[in-house]
Amino acid sequence: MSKIILITGASSGFGKAIAEKFAAGGWNLILTARRKEKLEAVASDLEKQYGVKTLCLVFDVQNKEAVFENLSKLPSEWQAVDLLVNNAGLALGRDSFFDANLDDWETMIDTNIKGLLYASKAVLPYLIKQQGHIINIGSTAGKEVYKDGNVYCATKHAVDAITKAQRIDLLPYKIKVTAIHPGAVETDFSLVRFKGDADKAAAVYSGYTPLKAEDIADTAWYVANVPKHVCINDVVMTCVAQGNSTMIHKD
Numbered sequence: 001m002s003k004i005i006l007i008t009g010a011s012s013g014f015g016k017a018i019a020e021k022f023a024a025g026g027w028n029l030i031l032t033a034r035r036k037e038k039l040e041a042v043a044s045d046l047e048k049q050y051g052v053k054t055l056c057l058v059f060d061v062q063n064k065e066a067v068f069e070n071l072s073k074l075p076s077e078w079q080a081v082d083l084l085v086n087n088a089g090l091a092l093g094r095d096s097f098f099d100a101n102l103d104d105w106e107t108m109i110d111t112n113i114k115g116l117l118y119a120s121k122a123v124l125p126y127l128i129k130q131q132g133h134i135i136n137i138g139s140t141a142g143k144e145v146y147k148d149g150n151v152y153c154a155t156k157h158a159v160d161a162i163t164k165a166q167r168i169d170l171l172p173y174k175i176k177v178t179a180i181h182p183g184a185v186e187t188d189f190s191l192v193r194f195k196g197d198a199d200k201a202a203a204v205y206s207g208y209t210p211l212k213a214e215d216i217a218d219t220a221w222y223v224a225n226v227p228k229h230v231c232i233n234d235v236v237m238t239c240v241a242q243g244n245s246t247m248i249h250k251d
Contacts, residue, residue: 002026003026005029005082007032007087009033009088010039014087014213015087017213017216018087022220022221022224023052025225030054030055032119033088034060040056057071061116061119067115070122072122081123082132084135085137086115088111090112091108092152092193097150108152109151112155116136116159120134128173128175131175132175132176134170134176136163136177137216138179140244141153143181177231179234180237183211183237183239184205185213190204209240210242219235
């Protein structure tokens with residue numbers, strides 16, 4: 001029987017790459033995102049390419065009612081969830097604490113922290129039955145704070161702490177909990193952070209070779225497929241040019 005993975009934020013970036021990796025491995029996919037057309041296009045492509053089944057759920061993880069309406073009432077044939085990937089997240093702005101936009105702060109908190117909590121809570125009954133696995137996508141920003149990162153860094157520190165708490169609290173249910181903390185990855189992350197400013201976004205990745213979304217997908221595949229008695233707790237990954245959250249060597 002094929003396993004089932006549920007991925008939040010699956011229409012692009014890490015989520016899309018993870019969906020493709022697991023589809024290639026024969027897993028069926030529950031894919032969630034805000035953008036209906038993009039999500040359904042991803043699902044359609046993966047069904048055609050790999051012959052897997054998909055279920056698309058369109059909602060924003062910031063919306064508590066929508067999360068529970070969609071995830072706590074999955075069709076019976078989709079309830080055997082083996083793996084939840086809490087991928088939905090974003091950075092908005094690169095401003096000092098004094099200059100930062102309060103709406104940006106609230107959106108990051110509501111998505112990166114609350115959205116992860118809502119999705120985890122809603123899916124947990126299925127994971128308990130399957131003795132499943134949670135993978136939370138964090139960031140090197142959750143290990144160190146950098147200038148003008150303030151609340152984004154705070155949200156990713158929260159992801160790190162929540163992951164540790166989940167692992168402890170869910171021990172009696174034999175649920176694995178892993179955090180993957182990528183450094184600089186060339187996706188639309190910076191384009192979102194700089195609110196569509198393509199020049200600023202491109203400058204983030206110039207002068208070195210950053211990670212790709214597929215690198216994070218490969219890591220997710222690995223940690224999800226180790227022996228049943230093994231849990232990879234914490235993965236911090238960067239490209240060769242990056243030493244930590246603040247140090248990147250550019251040629």
